[in-house]
Amino acid sequence: MKNKSLNEVNSLRYWSIILLWRHRNRVMIGALLVFLTAAFAMALLALSGWFITATALAGISVAAGAMLALDIYLPGSGIRFFALGRTVSRYMERLYNHDSVLRQLSLIRQQLFKGLSTFRTSELKKQTNADWLSRLTADLDSMDSLLLRLLLPPFAAVLGLLLLSLLVSFWSYTAALFLFTSTLFLSCMIFILFLRLQENDSKALVTLFNSAREEFINHMNGLPELRCAKMQEHHQQSLLIFTNKFNKLQCRLVRLQANAQLAINTLHSIMVLVAAICSIKGAQEGLFDAPVAVLLVLAVFAFGELLQLLPGQLGVLGRTRYAAERLYPLANPAEETKDTSLLPQKLWNKLDIHLSGHPYIPASLKQMLTLEFSAAKPYLLVTGRSGSGKSTLAELILGEAHEQSEHLGTIACFKLDGQNVSSEQYSLSLQEGTAYLSQRNSILADTLFINVTLGLPDISDEKVWQVLRLVELDEWAKSLPADLDSWLGDTGQELSGGQARRICLARLLLRAPHLVVLDEPFNGLDESMAERIWRNIAPWLADKYVMLLVHKSPDFVSSDLLPQQHWQHLQFSSEDE
Secondary structure, X not given: OHHHHHHHHHHHHHHHHHXXXXXXXXXXXXXXXXXXXXXXXXXXXHHHHHHHHHHHHHHHHHHOOOOOOOOOHHHHHHHHHHHHHHXXXXXXXXXXXXXXXXXXXXXXXXXXXXXXXXXOHHHHOOOOHHHHHHHHHHXXXXXXXXXXXXXXXXXXXXXXXXXXXXXXXXXXXXXXXXXXXXXXXXXXXXXXXXXXXXXHXXXXXXXXXXXXXXXXXXXXXXXXXXXXXXXXXXXXXHHHHHHHHHHHHHHHHHHHHHHHHHHHHHHHHHHHHHHHHHHHHHXXXXXXXXXXXXXXXXXXXXXXXXXXOHHHHHOOHHHHHHHHHHHHHHHOOOOOOOOOOOOHHHHHOOEEEEEOOOOOOOHHHHOOEEEEEOOOOXXXXXXXXXXXXXXXXXXXXXXXXXXXXXXXXXXXXXXXXXXXXXXXXXXXXXXXXXXXXXXXXXXXXXXXHHHHHOOOOOOOHHHHHHXXXXXXXXXXXXXXXXXXXXXXXXXXXXOOHHHHHHHHHHHHHOOOOOEEEEEOOOOOOOHHHHHHHHHHHHHHHOOOXXXXXXXXXXXOOOOOOOOHHHEEEEEEOHHHO
């Protein structure tokens, strides 16, 4: 529990430094605008009260026959100034601070994607798609509360209290000091108690909400199967359980917030009452006249606008802390120790992999699989039907298998130039020099150019057209409304399976890897097109290590550039399965 609390503090501290402290000048300007808005509002109400009271007393005095002069132009001008200033400062504050929040959310995304880029595929697979969706949407959106709700309102309230105390100090230093210290102490006690009481429920609510989101997404994904099995209503019961728990927690938090609001309203009411009594007593003793007494009471009353907003604003602390805790390891992953003595180019002289006993590669259970990449045998063909472990073998070699952390140390042995290396050293050395075409066609909701280049800098249109010709997509691309800048739709919905497959293959052709792993590269392609594309990319493959995984070996795999004697063949037969 202690370590968990420490992790929460570290998470909030990390994000506070990234978002607030490093941009403290911008934060201070935003806080100043918030304070000016509050100060103008307090001054407007207080001066209006003074002006109305003074005007009423002047009218009564004149009606009674007394000679009295009242300057109405200066306070009238002040009222107009404060009213205009409040409107302008509120507009500027909303504009500036919301722009700051958008900048911060952009900064969080950059920090997250920078951190995620260092994660291995096996680590990413440990979380479901629904959990990633929750982290990168709901949790990320919760972070905007850090500035708008957790920093600026309390800061404005403290400055407002200080301004009010300075106003009272013109007539009584003792009263000003008592007002400041008592209000600050009692307010802090109320909010500390409120935050402690709602902390566990707030975290439980967010956790339950994320679980319900994941359950709902899984329900929608499996809806056709549930309908066919007539299990839809039964499966919906779990969603109803989440709903009931969610409602109970929500009601409990609402009650806590209502109690905190009641305590703050009571405190403010006492402040106004004490201010009224003290103002009447001060007017009777001749410290100030009646209009000033009204001014002081209304100034205290106006301060309530800042104070009464705090329960609702600070109530999001639990949600924000939980979001910060979940996003922290993504943006700040633990650094891995790299063996600098292993030069990346040394890997490509000779690579030996000995594998046995992997639970998802049946062939390895009977005998040790020995894979060797060298100048004499640079190409490896792996055949076998679905489920025989071909994709698992590829992911294991690339250090991306989800089971790697459990099994790799005992079932796989990696050698570089005959020297044993650890799985981590091997994986780190291999990452930068590998191009992997998985079975899944991953298409971004973006343009054709972005989908082909996929983060590579300084890629010319000419180079993109060149690789599109190799995969026979150039004529299709020219027929698009905006050529390379044409939008491919959400997740490639405008594409056929064959087109998506060839775009994924074109991505690899823009890179210069040492090892190329092609997992069913001809999915969605007819045999003649597959043969043409293979011959087109053969010159690119010729000087690399190649691992080709297919169900059945195509006749066209061997060619002049990729002769048969340079191929190894590893076959997963039906008996292995």
